[in-house]
Amino acid sequence: MNKADTARDRQERRHLSTDQRRRDIVATAADLFDRNGYVNTSMQDIARAAGIAKPTLYHYFTSKDEILCRIHEEFIDQLLSRHENRLAARLRPDQLVLEVMADILELMETHRGHVRVFFENHRELPEREQAEIRLKRDRYQTMVEETFAAGTAEGLFRDVDPRTAALALFGMCNWAYQWYRKDGTMRTRDLAYVFWDYLVHGVGAGRP
Amino acid sequence: MNKADTARDRQERRHLSTDQRRRDIVATAADLFDRNGYVNTSMQDIARAAGIAKPTLYHYFTSKDEILCRIHEEFIDQLLSRHENRLAARLRPDQLVLEVMADILELMETHRGHVRVFFENHRELPEREQAEIRLKRDRYQTMVEETFAAGTAEGLFRDVDPRTAALALFGMCNWAYQWYRKDGTMRTRDLAYVFWDYLVHGVGAGRP
Structure with missing residues (x-):
C-alpha cells in the first residue's frame, strides 16, 4: 500500500x-x-x-427542515431500493406483494420515528423537497400497482383495479405505525404473512 | 299552547x-x-x-384543548352509535363488516378534518380525555373483533385471528384519510364494496 x-x-x-x-x-x-x-x-x-x-x-x-427532508428521503429510498434490487430476481408478482408488505412492516420496527414523520409531517417539508419526495412516493406506488397488474396478467390475481389493490395493501401495512409495538410477540415478517394471506386469499370461508 | x-x-x-x-x-x-x-x-x-x-x-x-376533545368525541361517538344502532337488526357478521368499512370511509367525506385530528392529535389531548377517548376507541375495536369472531363461529369467515383481521380492516379504511379526495369519481360506499370484497374474498385468482 x-x-x-x-x-x-x-x-x-x-x-x-x-x-x-x-x-x-x-x-x-x-x-x-x-x-x-x-x-x-x-x-x-x-x-x-x-x-x-x-x-x-x-x-x-x-436547519431542522434539512433533518426533516433527510428523514423523508431515508425512508422512501429504503423502500425504493429494496424493491428495485429484487426486481432482477424474477419473483412472481404474488411473491413481490409479500416482500413489499414485509418491507413496510419491517421499517415500523427498525425506523419507527421515520415512519410517523414520513406519514404525518409531509406538509412541513419545504415546497421543493415536498415535490421531490412526492415524486419518489408516487414512483413507489406505481411499482406496486404494476405488480398487481402483472399478477392479474399472469392469472395469479383476479381482475382487480391495481390502484385500489395497492391502496388496500398500503392501508393494511402503513396503518401499523398506529398500533404496532415491538414487544417480541410477533416478528414483523410473521405479521406480513398474515396480512398477505388476508389480502390474497381473503378472510371469507369460501369464494361465492 | x-x-x-x-x-x-x-x-x-x-x-x-x-x-x-x-x-x-x-x-x-x-x-x-x-x-x-x-x-x-x-x-x-x-x-x-x-x-x-x-x-x-x-x-x-x-380552550383549544376543549375543542380538540370535542372533535375526538364527535368522531368516535359517530362510529360507536352507528354500529350499536344496527346491532338489533341482526345483520350477518359479514354484512356488519361491510357496514363498519362504509361508516369509516363515509366519515372521510363528511368529517374530513375530524379524521386527521383523531388519528394524528391523540397525544395532544389532556391526560384524562386521552384515557376516555382511548376507552371508547378500544370499545369500538372490540366490537369489530367480536364481529370477526362471530363470523368465524358461523362459518362465514375462516378461523382468522379477530384482532389481526380487525387491524387489517382498520388499516384499509382508516388509511384512506391519507389519499381519499372527494372528487366525485367514487362514492365512499362504492369504495367500501371494493375493500370489503378484497378483505373477504381476497385478490387472488383462487384458493390454494
Whole structure:
C-alpha cells in the first residue's frame, strides 16, 4: 500500500464517519419528532438528545427542515431500493406483494420515528423537497400497482383495479405505525404473512 | 299552547342553536387543524374562520384543548352509535363488516378534518380525555373483533385471528384519510364494496 492510498483511506474513513454521524443525528431527531411532534422539537432538543453542542449540530445540518427532508428521503429510498434490487430476481408478482408488505412492516420496527414523520409531517417539508419526495412516493406506488397488474396478467390475481389493490395493501401495512409495538410477540415478517394471506386469499370461508 | 310551553320552546330553541353553534365551531376548527396543524392554529385563527369575535368563541369553549376533545368525541361517538344502532337488526357478521368499512370511509367525506385530528392529535389531548377517548376507541375495536369472531363461529369467515383481521380492516379504511379526495369519481360506499370484497374474498385468482 503506497502513501497515496493511505491518505485516501484516511479520507474515506473520515468521510464515512461524518456520514454515520449524520445518520445517527437523523435517527435521534426522528425519535424526538415521533415522541414530541416536529413543531415542538427544537434544534437545541436534538443537540441535547444527540449528546453534542448546538454549534456542532449546525455543522452537520443547517436547519431542522434539512433533518426533516433527510428523514423523508431515508425512508422512501429504503423502500425504493429494496424493491428495485429484487426486481432482477424474477419473483412472481404474488411473491413481490409479500416482500413489499414485509418491507413496510419491517421499517415500523427498525425506523419507527421515520415512519410517523414520513406519514404525518409531509406538509412541513419545504415546497421543493415536498415535490421531490412526492415524486419518489408516487414512483413507489406505481411499482406496486404494476405488480398487481402483472399478477392479474399472469392469472395469479383476479381482475382487480391495481390502484385500489395497492391502496388496500398500503392501508393494511402503513396503518401499523398506529398500533404496532415491538414487544417480541410477533416478528414483523410473521405479521406480513398474515396480512398477505388476508389480502390474497381473503378472510371469507369460501369464494361465492 | 300555554305560556309555560312557549317559554320552554323558546328555551329549547336557544339551547339547540347553542348546540348547533358549538358544532359549527368544532367543524371549522377541525378544518383548520387539518390544513395547518393543531399546534399552529390559535383560538384567534378559529374565531376569525368562524366569523365571530374571540370573546364570543371563549363563550362557547374555554380552550383549544376543549375543542380538540370535542372533535375526538364527535368522531368516535359517530362510529360507536352507528354500529350499536344496527346491532338489533341482526345483520350477518359479514354484512356488519361491510357496514363498519362504509361508516369509516363515509366519515372521510363528511368529517374530513375530524379524521386527521383523531388519528394524528391523540397525544395532544389532556391526560384524562386521552384515557376516555382511548376507552371508547378500544370499545369500538372490540366490537369489530367480536364481529370477526362471530363470523368465524358461523362459518362465514375462516378461523382468522379477530384482532389481526380487525387491524387489517382498520388499516384499509382508516388509511384512506391519507389519499381519499372527494372528487366525485367514487362514492365512499362504492369504495367500501371494493375493500370489503378484497378483505373477504381476497385478490387472488383462487384458493390454494
